[in-house]
Amino acid sequence: MRELVFALEYTPGTNAVADILTSNPETKIRSLSCHVSAENLWRVDYVTGGQSALDELTETVTNAEYYTDCLARRDCEADWETQVIDRTDDALVLYSYWSRTPSCTSIPHLALDHFGNGLIFQTTWVGHRYEWRIIAPDDTSYHAFRDAIENEIDDTTGVTFVRVGDADDATPDDATPDDGDSSLTPEQDAAMRAAVEHGYYRTPREIETYELAEKLGIPGSTLSYRLRRAEAQLAENYATEHSPPANLSPPDT
Template sequence: MREFVFALEYAPETNAVADILAANPETKIRSLSCHVTSNHLWRVDHITGRQDALDKLTETVANTEYYTDCLARRDCEADWETQVLDRNEDALVLYSYWTRTPACTSIPHLALDHFGDGLIFETGWAGRQYEWHIIASDSTSFGDFQNAIQFEIDETTGVTFLRIGNTTTAASKTAESTLTPEQDAAIRTAIEHGYYQTPREIETYELAEKLDIPGSTLAYRLRRAEAQLAETYIATSSPSTSPLPSSDS
């Protein structure tokens, strides 16, 4: 299998979701599933961030001017729906569905047109950069598809083609840090001052004072950083073959 990785970059005030993510750098969107047919697209996305940012995103994606993954910068008259499947203080799960029209297409539809069925899509969106991973068969040639993307997007959107390679090579690169600068600073400072030592050498409020941020903000940044690092570990390591300890150990 081969993986094609590229990123769309939205200029300010050309994409409402990108504007919200750029104003809230800790907020991220990643796909849980993405499926496409010749006429339809449906997907489920997991969004993490502060409550006010999630509120803004919920309102935006419910707006009639928003179409999930539509590359057009106009009303393309698509039938669509967006539903909130789950919501808590710092996470949101969205289901989106829309029907393709002659004036509106998407990355998955372009991929389907060029490569046929059997594709796997994975996306991650932070700030103005919307990164796509497409996995296709070993015989896939991505050249015409690259040209199609460049043709479909308008002058307000940039595209950067990051890499093409086999999935084994690509998987080895997923260990790269995807922490925001704020999360990185929080967890490095926490380690430096013994926050993760047993017993703990510094309390949360003391660590927050050193970073000059509220304690609630620090707790949120550490929680999100820990979750991201745990996900990266699971994605890049093999399961342990060691037996689990018995309940009376």
């Protein structure tokens, strides 16, 4: 099986759920199940956090103007509902059902269009970062799917591709730049240096992709692409330059 891991990062004020999660950093949304057909999407999510945050999330997701997973972000006339099926003081379980229309789409629908049936989805949403993990058949190629996501989102959302590879070893399949050069392009170099300078790689992260993109004056999707290409190239360079000795024996077990 192959996997793709990536994250959407919402600009403040563009997604009500992301704004609530950012204001309540202890709150997390994790998928329990997510299923998609050509016309429909249904999923169950487990939410943990403080009582006031859960109350606010419940009110927001059950009365929102559009379905949270819809990438269109406009009135697409979709038929959807989200309801609470279980609730405690510090957790709740949400069930959502959405019927797709020609003017709207979602990440699971894009995946279905590109990869076909038999997909597994896992999601984790903390703050403005909404991370997706998709498991697909071995012969899956992700490049067209990446382009489709970047075409669907607008400048209010950044996307960072974290990993592409085998589900059991997470080895990247696109670690070399498009031109085969072992060095970074000037654009990648500038993006990487700015990310380091502004604390993008610190823990906890001091700046989000959309914020750094605003400082650089480029779209969030462009910055995400440059960073992931630079990260892949730097990782490959490191592995090449620090190869273990050929006669290195594995540790005793």
